[in-house]
Amino acid sequence: MSDAATQGYYTAEEAQAVFQQANDAYVREDYSTAQESYEKLIAHGFGGPDVLYNLGTTHLARGDLGRAMLALEQARKQGARSEDLEANLALARARQVDKVVGSTPDEAFLPRLAAATDGAAAAWVFLAAWLLGFALLLLRRVFPSARRTVVAVLAGLCLTAAVPAGLLLGAHIWVHQNVHEAVVLSSTLVARELPRPEARSLFEVHAGLKVQLLEETGKYVRIRLPNGLEGWAERDGVAEI
Structure with a gap:
């Protein structure tokens, strides 16, 4: 890479080269290298729908459901529309631990x-x-x-x-x-009655589940599940889409 690339800036040609290197690494099943390259592109301002979709697919191949769902949902939010995207989202949902039944009227x-x-x-x-x-x-x-x-x-x-x-x-x-949607990243995230570590546990959710963020205080955020259940969870355990 050129000096410009190492200093935090990619030209369009450099970004395309990194993107191709990441794709080649994915084909070789070198998912660690592919992930690192896609994340470099995002850090350098080239995190478009294609990069996010490929990053999500890479996380899915590595078994990281939380980050897979996050990247795929971000790709969709940025305008990605394809059968492959929907198929990978469906695959990620099928692998999730939580099978939340029901929906709230506002959702x-x-x-x-x-x-x-x-x-x-x-x-x-x-x-x-x-x-x-x-x-x-x-x-x-x-x-x-x-x-x-x-x-x-x-x-x-x-x-x-x-x-x-x-x-x-x-x-x-x-x-x-x-409406602020987020994805659970933690393998197990405890939702409590109050935003305090000693508060009573209400329920647990797991990586990959999509939730709504309602409010934040300190290191806690109040989340709402698709079926309407609400609780306070640690902010680091979720990432906004």
Whole structure:
């Protein structure tokens, strides 16, 4: 590597070389080297969806369910969409110790809607439809009278299309601001009644389980499971997606 790379900066060519070296190491089943190289790319600012997906796959091959789920979920959050990603997420979930049954009402709709749709696409559709609709309304008078009705109808269609796109965009913004998801990294994480080590234990969760972060105090964070159970756990035992 060049001096620039060793000082904390990769050129695009250097990053591509490291990425290829990591991929080659993975093919050789040298998972330790592959992991180290992917993590270098992330540390140098090249942690895009492809790098995160490959890192998650490497952790999965090494049996580290917590970090595998974390990297794969981060890849999805950054826009990765593929059958391979979903297959690896399903495989990681199947290997988890915890099989949480049930879901809470607030977990069911908006977060799932946001996870299943593209927020950036919703933003572009909303902006384009809104601007085009108003532009057509403002320019309607410059068209011949015979075409003004058609222009008005087109403007109405654009503004109508902007409504669901705007609602979807609002859902993404709300989820981004209010729903903080994390993955359990510890092999066993104890959730307690209060944020104190001597507090009564409520339940235990294990590596790979996805939870919600509700609030934080000191070295403890209050987590909520998909079935609604809540408790205080050590902050170091989870990582936010």
